[in-house]
Amino acid sequence: MSSAVCFPSVDWFERLANAMRKEVERFQELGTTDCTMVVKVDLGALGTRIYEIGFEGFEITEIRELSSLEQAKASHFVVEGSLEAWREMIENIRRNGAPDLEHTLNYLTLPDVPLRVSGPDQLEIDAFYRYNETIQRFFNGAAGIATRYERVAI
Amino acid sequence: MSAYSPVVEEGLExxxxxxxxxxxxxxxxxxxTGWGHRVQPGASGLGLRDVDTGAYGVVPEYGSSHGSMAPRGCFVPADTPSLGMYDLNEKATVWSDNAAMLYDEAVTRQWNSVTDVPWHKLQKLPDDIEKAVCQMCTNFTEVEFVxxxxxxxxxxxxxxxxxxVKLFLATQIMDEARHMDVFRKRALANGGGLLMASPGNEALLAAILQAPxxxxxxxxxxxxxxxFILTLFRAGEFLAPTEVEKTIFRLCMQDEARHxxxxxxxxxxxxxxHPEMMEEIHxxxxxxEEAIFRLTLEPQTLEPRAILAGKGVENIQLGMTRLAFLYNKQITEYLQRLKIAGxxxxxxxxxxxxxxxLGPEV
Structure with missing residues (x-):
């Protein structure tokens, strides 16, 4: 029986948050982070799954699943893409311990494909750039998470 | 007759x-009224906003007229001399509601080019790629410290x-020192060197420094x-041939977004x-806008990125096509930021x- 955690899920992001807590000193080196990131995963015919992750100071303050973007905090940015794009990024991190040159969040989002950053206004989108190293390190925690990818209907 | 001036004599007495x-x-x-102040540190430490509460947090619409460096909230003796240099006294001319928050963030998010960049991961690159990286770094070394x-x-x-505001701007100066330093370092670190300066950039720098x-x-x-530079830093990370440039651009990107x-x-x-100032801002x-567009006429500004995007000088044309989206992104984000400002x-x-x-999709 596998102990792999399903992506996307609250559990999976909780594992990332736990990984962050375990190496809090490394995150403190990067400085405080105050933003809300929404991760949107397109599951094709099965719709989308949306997760809100709150960063405050050196901690993750909240992880929750949303039924629509309207439920997100007013101040947030969205990183969205297909399950396949997320899967490729996560598997690349798992293989290398960190993303290679072509799988960093910035690399994947700059041309708006395969991932895309959006938000209610430009300053919210800019928060993705402002805290990019922290957000990247947060996702790098995926290196230690056995992950399975199931297309679970909502 | 005393060996000392009257002031020193008085001090000795x-x-x-x-x-x-x-x-x-x-x-x-x-x-x-300023005594007995209590503060409550936040979860991540004691920030500027944690101490500037109550009367200490009240920022006047017009700064004190004493013209000294006396800190806001203290008692200022009547004979405190003015330094005669502070003429930005209206809050609106410098204020930003996020200045204190950005200062706290900036001081915790400082990094350094000595130990935070994995210089040991530098590797020998093909000549055209090394030259493109070095030219890009020459450009950034030139413009960053404006x-x-x-x-x-x-x-x-x-x-x-x-x-x-003063404290935040001080962090910005340090950020820019780091940027100038790290791009110069990268240009000199891998067997290449600094290449060509950009006269076109100087026009924009002059407009900034000579603004009224x-x-x-x-x-x-x-x-x-x-x-615009923020987008170029993002592009730098995107085009980076090694983990070294990748790290540099990601760290610089964060600083730039704060500014x-x-x-x-x-x-x-x-x-x-001050809506009456709208025309001057436009x-x-x-x-x-005109100054930055003139940069398209400078080969040393555009061509290095095209080489990196094409992964070699033989594919420079292809690289140019691949980069067309960057300009549109710069303009869209620029207009959206101005929209927030009104x-x-x-x-x-x-x-x-x-x-x-600029060519067929590739």
Whole structure:
């Protein structure tokens, strides 16, 4: 029986948050982070799954699943893409311990494909750039998470 | 005749009086309303916003007229001399509601080019790629410290009651020092060197440094200049041939986004109180737009990125096509930031909002 955690899920992001807590000193080196990131995963015919992750100071303050973007905090940015794009990024991190040159969040989002950053206004989108190293390190925690990818209907 | 001046003589007499037990101690009760202040550190430490509460957090619309460096909230003796240099005394001319927050963030997010960049991962690159990286770094070394010189020029004009802004701008100067340093370092670190300066960039830098007042300088630098550079830093990370450049650009990107955040919120604060200044702001943005578009005429500015995007000089044309989206992204984000500040720039923009397709999609 596998102990792999399903992506996307609250559990999976909780594992990332736990990984962050375990190496809090490394995150403190990067400085405080105050933003809300929404991760949107397109599951094709099965719709989308949306997760809100709150960063405050050196901690993750909240992880929750949303039924629509309207439920997100007013101040947030969205990183969205297909399950396949997320899967490729996560598997690349798992293989290398960190993303290679072509799988960093910035690399994947700059041309708006395969991932895309959006938000209610430009300053919210800019928060993705402002805290990019922290957000990247947060996702790098995926290196230690056995992950399975199931297309679970909502 | 005394060997000392009257001031020194008076000081010596005062010291002798203190030795005899004649102390004044009036300073201990000089600020009764400001005494007994309590603070509550936040989860991530004691920030500027945690201490500037109550009366200490009240920022006046016009800074104190004493013209000294006396800190906001203290008792200022009547004979405190003015330094005669603080003439940015209206809050709206410098203020941004996020300045204190950005200062706290900046001081915790400092990094250094000595130990935070994995220099040991530098590797021998093909000549054309190394030259492209070095030219890009030459450009950034040249332009980055304008965002240090500009705040430095205005800092000694800003009333000390607006210390949140002064402190934030001081962090920006350090950020830019780091940027100038790290790009120079990268150019010199891998068997290459600095290449060609950019006369075209100098026109934009001059417009920033010679702007007639702080707010127009800030609009041109924080929003226009640093907004455009922010996208170029993102592009630098995207095009980076090794983990070294990747790290440099990611770290610089974060700093630049903080500066942009200050600029947008300052312009928003200013324009809401000085709509009559809108024309002057439009004028300087127009100067910046034309200046930056002239850079397209400079091979040393555009071609290195095209080489990196094409992964070699033999594919430079392909690289140019691949990079076309960057300009459109720069303009879209620029216009959106100005919109937050309360400025509709699109109808007055002096350069195209979108570039025509530069070639077939690849």
């Amino acid at each position: 005062r010291m002798l009086a203190m030795v005899r037990g004649d102390f004044d101690l009036s300073w201990m009760d000089s600020n009764p 965002a240090g010189d500009m705040p430095a020029k205005w800092l000694c004009h800003i009333n000390h009651d607006f210390h949140e 007042n702080y707010t127009t300088a800030s609009a041109l630098m924080h929003i226009f200049g640093e907004g 942009v955040a200050y600029g947008v919120k300052h312009l928003q604060y200013f324009v809401a109180r 004028h300087i943005l127009g100067l910046g 400025i509709d720039r699109l109808p007055r923009m002096k350069i195209p909002a979108e570039l025509p397709a």
